Amino acid sequence: MTSSNAISPLSTPLSLIAEVTHRCPLHCLYCSNPLEMQRAETELSTEDWRRVFHQAAQMGVLHLHLTGGEPLARRDLPELIRAGRDAGLYVNMITSGVGMTEERLATLVESGLEHLQLSFQDLEETSANHIAGTRAHAIKLALVPVLKRFHLAFTINLVVHRMNLDRLAEFIALAEDLHPDRLEIAHVQYYGWALKNRSLLMPTQEQVERSIPIVEAAKERLKGKIHVEAVFPDYFGSFPKACVGGWGRQMMLIDPAGQALPCHSAAIIPGMTFDNVRDHDLAWIWQSSSAFQRFRGDDWMSPTCLSCPRKERDFGGCRCQAFLMTGDPNAIDPVCSLSPHHDLLKDLRISDPEVLPIWRD
Amino acid sequence: MELNSIPRLAPGCRLHPTESVLLIPEGTLNLTGPTREILRMLDGKRNVTDVVTDLLQQFEGADAVEVQRDVLGLLDRLQQRGVVRT
Numbered sequence: 001m002t003s004s005n006a007i008s009p010l011s012t013p014l015s016l017i018a019e020v021t022h023r024c025p026l027h028c029l030y031c032s033n034p035l036e037m038q039r040a041e042t043e044l045s046t047e048d049w050r051r052v053f054h055q056a057a058q059m060g061v062l063h064l065h066l067t068g069g070e071p072l073a074r075r076d077l078p079e080l081i082r083a084g085r086d087a088g089l090y091v092n093m094i095t096s097g098v099g100m101t102e103e104r105l106a107t108l109v110e111s112g113l114e115h116l117q118l119s120f121q122d123l124e125e126t127s128a129n130h131i132a133g134t135r136a137h138a139i140k141l142a143l144v145p146v147l148k149r150f151h152l153a154f155t156i157n158l159v160v161h162r163m164n165l166d167r168l169a170e171f172i173a174l175a176e177d178l179h180p181d182r183l184e185i186a187h188v189q190y191y192g193w194a195l196k197n198r199s200l201l202m203p204t205q206e207q208v209e210r211s212i213p214i215v216e217a218a219k220e221r222l223k224g225k226i227h228v229e230a231v232f233p234d235y236f237g238s239f240p241k242a243c244v245g246g247w248g249r250q251m252m253l254i255d256p257a258g259q260a261l262p263c264h265s266a267a268i269i270p271g272m273t274f275d276n277v278r279d280h281d282l283a284w285i286w287q288s289s290s291a292f293q294r295f296r297g298d299d300w301m302s303p304t305c306l307s308c309p310r311k312e313r314d315f316g317g318c319r320c321q322a323f324l325m326t327g328d329p330n331a332i333d334p335v336c337s338l339s340p341h342h343d344l345l346k347d348l349r350i351s352d353p354e355v356l357p358i359w360r361d
Numbered sequence: 362m363e364l365n366s367i368p369r370l371a372p373g374c375r376l377h378p379t380e381s382v383l384l385i386p387e388g389t390l391n392l393t394g395p396t397r398e399i400l401r402m403l404d405g406k407r408n409v410t411d412v413v414t415d416l417l418q419q420f421e422g423a424d425a426v427e428v429q430r431d432v433l434g435l436l437d438r439l440q441q442r443g444v445v446r447t
Contacts, residue, residue, distance in 0.1 A: 014389075062377070062382075062384060062389060063384070063387070063388075088378070090375075090384045092386065092387070114372075114373045114375070114386075115373040115386040115387075151372050152372055152373060153371065153372045153373020153374070153385075153386040154372075154373075155386060155387070181371060181372065181373065181386065181443060182386055182387070182443070223441060224440060224441045224443070225443075226443070227442065227443040229387075
């Protein structure tokens with residue numbers, strides 16, 4: 001069944017997320033990595049990644065995001081950056097900063113690193129370290145003046161939730177003092193470890209409402225100085241997010257062992273099988289692998305989504321979330337007010353400051 | 362942005378080698394008209410007047426006042442977006 005305003009079945013991916021390792025010195029309560037992490041001995045080799053980056057660039061991918069885990073855990077990180085640049089990709093790295101030195105950073109920049117993202121867990125050290133599950137806050141703060149010595153775009157990511165949202169204005173002020181080029185203010189998304197800690201991290205309605213004008217004011221105040229982007233907590237919305245820009249439409253994620261996924265948490269959906277870059281060319285995976293085909297286009301959609309004019313904006317929302325909340329990955333994302341399950345969110349929005357935190361292994 | 366400002370692309374921003382696209386952190390900006398040509402001239406040495414002079418040589422018969430206004434407007438917008446610095 002295809003409607004007249006069908007979503008184009010095959011587009012070109014724009015970004016490649018390379019999870020080069022799941023090893024990480026941090027154990028953040030909100031980590032979006034899967035609960036079953038890939039072990040070090042299964043990780044792709046430098047040569048594997050080099051081949052993947054070339055295939056990605058051939059397909060039209062523009063941005064490479066090196067992430068993990070902590071990319072610094074890979075000793076061949078400079079080679080990986082160089083391989084990305086040689087392929088013609090824009091190279092971004094998402095790091096905790098733990099393990100970075102000025103010498104190491106100089107090598108990474110020399111190898112072609114163009115953008116570095118550093119997240120902060122809170123503005124106050126004890127709380128930040130509690131959320132990160134390790135003593136990382138002071139290391140991050142100390143790294144910033146070092147970063148500023150290099151020709152490199154620098155983004156600060158503030159991850160917000162119940163435990164720090166009451167201090168958002170001060171949290172933004174801390175980030176502002178560190179003079180990043182970009183500032184992302186991102187509510188936790190409830191997948192992976194964050195889902196395990198959902199009731200602990202879930203903000204209250206009042207907190208969310210108070211945060212909106214603070215973010216808007218920061219955007220206005222910092223215009224021309226720091227580019228601010230904000231991710232709204234979708235549990236409090238009436239329309240779903242266009243998760244990963246639509247399934248199999250804009251991005252590919254390669255996990256440390258070489259499995260190609262349409263999104264971070266796709267493995268939670270029953271019946272998914274992922275092809276591996278060790279066995280297949282990236283273009284073949286993009287076009288033909290069952291994982292990327294599964295929710296591409298609109299054939300899978302419920303009649304409500306299929307006839308909805310918003311389907312070309314949100315692509316039916318998040319498949320993982322639909323499955324996690326309803327047990328049916330084809331269901332309307334319950335964030336949508338048109339979902340028969342929309343009321344579920346009322347219960348899931350309940351925060352419980354008393355539950356014990358579960359840190360990532 | 363002033364006529365004697367020396368604009369340059371911000372760190373982490375560069376032109377795509379072949380397409381009319383500016384690669385920026387977490388995204389791209391599609392460049393229309395002569396924008397790519399203008400950004401290509403931002404070498405950290407040329408000021409806005411130099412860029413306008415160059416453009417007037419390339420586009421014979423173009424109105425100098427209009428070109429100057431358009432270039433200043435474009436660079437101001439890109440500065441607001443954080444992809445051009447002075």
